[in-house]
Amino acid sequence: MGEIIRADQVCMNFRMNVNHTTSMKEWVIAKLKRQLKYQDFYALKGVSFSVQRGEIIGIIGTNGSGKSTLLKVISGIYKPTAGTVVTAGRVAPMLELGSGFDYELSGSENIFLNGAIMGYSEDFLRSRYDEIVDFAELGEFIHQPLKTYSSGMMMRLAFSVATLVDPEILIVDEILAVGDERFQKKSYGRMMNLMGGGTTVLMVSHSLEQIREMCSRVLWLDHGTLRMDGETNAVCDAYHQFLSQ
Amino acid sequence: MKKEKSFGKSLVLFVLIYAAAVGLFYWIVRDDWRQTAVVTDPVNRDAVLPDLNAGDEIRQDFVLAADQLNELILYVNRQPGAPAEGKLTAEILSGEELLFRQEMAYGDLAEDGQMSVSVPADALPEKGTLLTLSLRAEGMVSFWYGQTRTAGKFAVKAETSGLRMNGEPRDGELVLSQRGSLLQPYMRYYWPAAAVLFLALTAIILWCHACAVQGKANAINGGLRLISQYSYLLKTLVLRDFKVKYKASVLGVLWSFLNPLLMTFVYMFVFSTLFRNSIENFVVYLMSGIILFNYFTEASNQGMISIVGNAGLITKVYMPKYIFPISKVLSSGINLLISLIPLMIMMALTGVRLSKSLLLLPVVLLFLILFCVGVSLILSAAMVYFRDIQFLWGILLTILNFLSPIFYPESIIPAKFLTLYHMNPMYQYLFFMRSIVLNGVSPNPVTYLYCILASGIALGIGLFVFRKSQSSFVLHL
Numbered sequence: 001m002g003e004i005i006r007a008d009q010v011c012m013n014f015r016m017n018v019n020h021t022t023s024m025k026e027w028v029i030a031k032l033k034r035q036l037k038y039q040d041f042y043a044l045k046g047v048s049f050s051v052q053r054g055e056i057i058g059i060i061g062t063n064g065s066g067k068s069t070l071l072k073v074i075s076g077i078y079k080p081t082a083g084t085v086v087t088a089g090r091v092a093p094m095l096e097l098g099s100g101f102d103y104e105l106s107g108s109e110n111i112f113l114n115g116a117i118m119g120y121s122e123d124f125l126r127s128r129y130d131e132i133v134d135f136a137e138l139g140e141f142i143h144q145p146l147k148t149y150s151s152g153m154m155m156r157l158a159f160s161v162a163t164l165v166d167p168e169i170l171i172v173d174e175i176l177a178v179g180d181e182r183f184q185k186k187s188y189g190r191m192m193n194l195m196g197g198g199t200t201v202l203m204v205s206h207s208l209e210q211i212r213e214m215c216s217r218v219l220w221l222d223h224g225t226l227r228m229d230g231e232t233n234a235v236c237d238a239y240h241q242f243l244s245q
Numbered sequence: 246m247k248k249e250k251s252f253g254k255s256l257v258l259f260v261l262i263y264a265a266a267v268g269l270f271y272w273i274v275r276d277d278w279r280q281t282a283v284v285t286d287p288v289n290r291d292a293v294l295p296d297l298n299a300g301d302e303i304r305q306d307f308v309l310a311a312d313q314l315n316e317l318i319l320y321v322n323r324q325p326g327a328p329a330e331g332k333l334t335a336e337i338l339s340g341e342e343l344l345f346r347q348e349m350a351y352g353d354l355a356e357d358g359q360m361s362v363s364v365p366a367d368a369l370p371e372k373g374t375l376l377t378l379s380l381r382a383e384g385m386v387s388f389w390y391g392q393t394r395t396a397g398k399f400a401v402k403a404e405t406s407g408l409r410m411n412g413e414p415r416d417g418e419l420v421l422s423q424r425g426s427l428l429q430p431y432m433r434y435y436w437p438a439a440a441v442l443f444l445a446l447t448a449i450i451l452w453c454h455a456c457a458v459q460g461k462a463n464a465i466n467g468g469l470r471l472i473s474q475y476s477y478l479l480k481t482l483v484l485r486d487f488k489v490k491y492k493a494s495v496l497g498v499l500w501s502f503l504n505p506l507l508m509t510f511v512y513m514f515v516f517s518t519l520f521r522n523s524i525e526n527f528v529v530y531l532m533s534g535i536i537l538f539n540y541f542t543e544a545s546n547q548g549m550i551s552i553v554g555n556a557g558l559i560t561k562v563y564m565p566k567y568i569f570p571i572s573k574v575l576s577s578g579i580n581l582l583i584s585l586i587p588l589m590i591m592m593a594l595t596g597v598r599l600s601k602s603l604l605l606l607p608v609v610l611l612f613l614i615l616f617c618v619g620v621s622l623i624l625s626a627a628m629v630y631f632r633d634i635q636f637l638w639g640i641l642l643t644i645l646n647f648l649s650p651i652f653y654p655e656s657i658i659p660a661k662f663l664t665l666y667h668m669n670p671m672y673q674y675l676f677f678m679r680s681i682v683l684n685g686v687s688p689n690p691v692t693y694l695y696c697i698l699a700s701g702i703a704l705g706i707g708l709f710v711f712r713k714s715q716s717s718f719v720l721h722l
Contacts, residue, residue, distance in 0.1 A: 014720065024631040076563030079716040091563065099561040104489045113485060116478040117562055 002088075004169060004200050005051040005074060009083035012044040012069050012224075043069040045224040046083065053089075056201045058215035058232065060208070060239055065221040067204045071171050074202065089168030089200070092118055107142040107149070107157055108133070114161045128164055135190070136160040137183070156183055163190050170194060172203040208236050252454055259450065267439045273601050277687040278435070280426040283311045286656075287422040288391035288403050293322045294410065297382040305378045305418065306407030311425025312372050317362040318422040319380075320389035321354055331383040335362045337369065338377040344368055351386065358389070364425075378421065389420040395656075431690050471565055478564065479572055486547075486576035501583035505536050509591075516652050524654050526595050526683060532588050533678050534651035540581040541617060541671060542642055547573035548621020549628050549635060556722040566715045570621040578614055592682065600685030609677040612696040616670055619703030622711040629714070629721050649675055670699035 016039045043066045051057055059067050072078045073085055075093040100117040101110050111132055115125040133142050136157045141149065149157070163170070172191075195201055195214070205211050211218060211232065218235035220228040228235050294303060317335075329352035336346045345368040354360060362378075369376070380388065394403040405418035449465070456463040491497040509532045517527065524530050551569035552559065559566060585606075627634045649671040658666050666672060673695040680688040 024633045027631065072560075077560060077719055093562055100558050102485055102489065104492050105485060109485070109488075113481050116481040117558065117564060119474065119478070119564070122477045 002053050003050050004053045004088050005202075006086045007050070007070075007074070007083070008048050008085075010044050010047045010070075010073055010080045010085060011042060011082040012066075012073060012078060013081040014041045014043060015039075016041055042224050044073065044080070047221070047224070047226045048083075049219060049226065049229055051200060051202070053200055054198050055217055056195050056215045057203070058211035058218040059202060059204045059221060060206075060211060060218060060235070061221035061227075062243075064223075066224045067221055068173060070221065071173055071202060071204060074169075075171050087169060090119060091169045091171060092162055092165065092167030093171045101146055101154070101158070103147040104145055106145055107136075107138055110146055110157065111161055114158070115165060118162075118165065118167075120165055124165070132160045132164045135164055135186075152180065152183075159187055159190075163187075163194060166197075167194075167199060169200045169202070172201060172205075208240060212236055256450070259446075263443055263446070267443075269604070271435060273604055274687040275432065277602065278429055278431040278689060280312070280428050281686075281689060283423065283425050283427050285310050285421075285423040286394065287318070287420045288405060288418050289393045289395055289400055290320055290389040290420050291391035291393055291417070292389070293387050294390055294415075296384060296387045297380065298384045299382075301381070301411055303380045303388060303419070304407075304409045304412075305380075305421060307376055307378060307421060307423070309369060309372050309374050309376055310423050312428040313366060314364045314369055314423055314425035316364060316424050317378065318424060319360045319362065320420045321358045321360045322387045322389060323351070323354065323358070324385060327351070327385040331385065333380070333382045333386060336379040336381075337362075337364070338379055339370060339374065340377075344370075344376070354386075372427070378419070390415075390417045391420055392417045429689060475565060475568055479568055479575070482568065482572035483576045483579070486572065487579050490576075498583065501580045502587055505532060505539065505584045506587045508535050508539070512652050526597065528591050529588070529595055529597060529683055530679060531652055532591055533682050534649070534675055536581065536584045536588060537613060537674055537678055538646060538649060538651055538671065539584070540577060540613065542646075543580065544574045544577040544614075544617040545620050545624060545638070545642070546635075547577055548617065549624035549638060551621070552625040552718060553628050553632075553722065560719055560722055566718060567622070567711065570625045570711075571618055574614060574617045574621050577617075578610075581610065588682070597683065598685060600681075602681040602685050602687050605677075605681045605687055609674060609681070609696070612677070612700045613674045615700040616674070616703045619700065619705070619707035622707030623703075626711045626714045626718075629718050645669065645671060648672075651675070667695070670696075670703070673699060 047066075047070065059070065061067050069078065071093070073080050074087065075091045076087075077093075100114045102113060105113065108129070111129060112122070112125055115128075116122075136142075136153075136159075138153060138157060141153060146154065191201075191214070201214075203211075203215070215232050217230065218228075218232050218239075219226060220235050220239050228238055297303065321333075329350070331351045333349045333351065333354075334346065335349070337344045345364060347362050349360070390408060392403060392405055393400040395401075403418070405416065408415045408418050453463060453465050457466055491500060494500060496503065509528065512531050512535065513528065516531075548570040551573045552566060555569050558564075559569075624634060624638060648666070648669050655666075673692060677688050677692055677696060680686060680692070
């Protein structure tokens with residue numbers, strides 16, 4: 001076991017430029033006129049928690065409560081304005097499936113591209129290649145350029161790559177509805193497999209049902225602060241009550 | 246224990262590779278760094294002096310421009326059908342002291358009038374001495390002189406002096422070119438410099454190793470770890486860019502080959518019909534310039550938009566962002582390598598002799614690639630904050646294109662601007678390239694120093710700017 005993620009007083013401040021200067025001329029003029037106004041927006045205000053290896057954490061909260069920002073901070077995309085996040089493993093983000101795909105390349109080329117983006121070695125990807133192709137059920141299409149794929153095929157491929165490479169930390173942002181019902185069942189099974197196999201999972205979902213079913217612990221974010229952190233049913237009940245108020 | 250052993254092995258490997266590299270480099274540059282050729286630029290052939298009759302004498306003062314003068318080139322004018330009897334006497338004097346004399350029969354003079362006075366080794370004093378060339382003959386022969394020089398398309402008035410006929414000073418100057426070589430001191434410092442570099446590199450390696458053993462962080466180790474961790478991603482991105490580039494085109498990769506060829510023909514057509522130029526082997530001159538500058542244009546433009554263009558990825562997945570500009574510069578590098586093939590073909594067709602200095606091609610390309618990486622890092626970071634950069638850069642590239650000797654000879658630049666002109670890094674890379682491709686000699690160490698400085702400064706600023714700004718990229722994309 002052991003600690004795999006530690007977030008300590010994480011703050012994320014988005015400094016919003018009220019003037020929206022994107023050209024150098026505008027910026028210089030605004031600077032000279034002292035009209036460069038910023039508006040501070042704190043998406044996270046001092047969030048602290050720690051995650052043990054193998055835990056399945058659900059993150060809930062209303063829209064704009066900072067869930068996605070928290071996931072991005074953990075996966076290293078955002079550098080926190082204040083506070084620290086320490087992760088002790090390879091993070092596989094599934095923030096948006098297929099964000100690393102190139103539509104001109106074939107499915108198989110994209111498997112290697114996407115795997116490389118997640119930081120895997122060529123040998124490792126080769127050893128998993130067949131499994132990934134089988135799981136995605138793309139058949140002969142695997143050698144066609146991605147632009148010929150339907151959106152369902154694309155999602156299946158993305159899901160297969162993201163989950164078949166044994167990530168240590170898997171970050172899932174509302175993406176369990178992949179493909180048709182049969183594939184959804186299969187991907188659900190795959191997720192359960194991963195969770196049983198020791199992968200640490202952080203998932204954001206608006207479906208309390210799903211959270212109750214899969215997670216062992218839930219974080220409830222409310223306007224950038226951690227409102228509740230505890231056992232799944234307790235947090236979900238409290239959240240449910242909060243919503244129905 | 247096992248780790249220590251493998252470190253010892255790699256240290257031995259380093260020593261062997263270093264020794265081999267230094268030895269190979271010594272073999273390549275040995276002769277080129279010992280002496281460089283000098284050919285002085287004569288005035289234009291504007292007019293002919295009066296005939297030299299028996300007893301007449303032409304004298305021309307000149308400052309010795311070479312450590313070893315091999316020959317003086319003069320232009321003789323003889324009437325068609327003039328008798329072949331008689332002889333011409335050329336003497337080189339220092340003050341009134343005779344240093345050397347050569348006599349030539351009229352019959353031996355070449356048809357086109359070019360005449361060479363070949364000077365034996367050790368006949369002349371040291372470089373910078375004022376000498377006098379004295380010419381005497383027995384009639385029916387005269388010499389070309391001039392008052393102008395050619396600067397590109399134009400003839401400009403030249404400062405001339407030192408021409409006398411029978412003791413009478415005259416305006417203008419004999420058309421006289423000195424050919425010889427300058428002795429260079431560089432090779433004296435070769436082995437000491439190689440030893441110092443070796444000690445410095447060894448010290449760095451040992452320091453990094455000590456840091457790694459003690460588990461201390463260190464910029465070089467950290468960088469190396471990142472490189473080894475993400476080398477596969479880099480390779481994949483480079484190959485992707487290259488594959489996608491020509492995906493939908495019929496000729497595909499052939500375009501990398503055709504593009505410089507076609508551009509060279511266009512420039513050739515324009516510049517050999519509209520402008521007069523005195524460049525030897527203009528095709529190869531032009532093509533080497535076009536290839537290098539095209540690469541710079543493509544790499545910097547691609548690198549510039551690499552961060553903004555990968556916004557979708559950068560806002561969703563974590564990875565070192567350096568990889569985007571670097572992969573763009575490298576994938577353009579594949580094009581650069583392919584476009585060297587038509588250059589080699591042109592060199593073969595125009596009969597450029599192959600020399601060992603061509604082995605220096607990777608060196609100049611490496612300098613250029615590092616320079617492009619630096620520039621791309623700066624541009625891609627700036628582009629995130631100000632999208633205007635792309636328009637500004639387009640204009641700057643055009644200016645730089647005209648400020649680099651791509652399709653014109655360097656000689657059209659007025660002497661007073663030359664120092665400034667040489668500050669352009671692209672000039673240095675072009676000079677290096679042409680030196681090895683056209684002249685078959687390694688440039689002297691000053692050019693290497695310029696190139697190292699230009700690449701190093703660009704890379705240093707690029708890494709600094711990028712490092713400072715990369716964590717806030719994602720907030721501005």
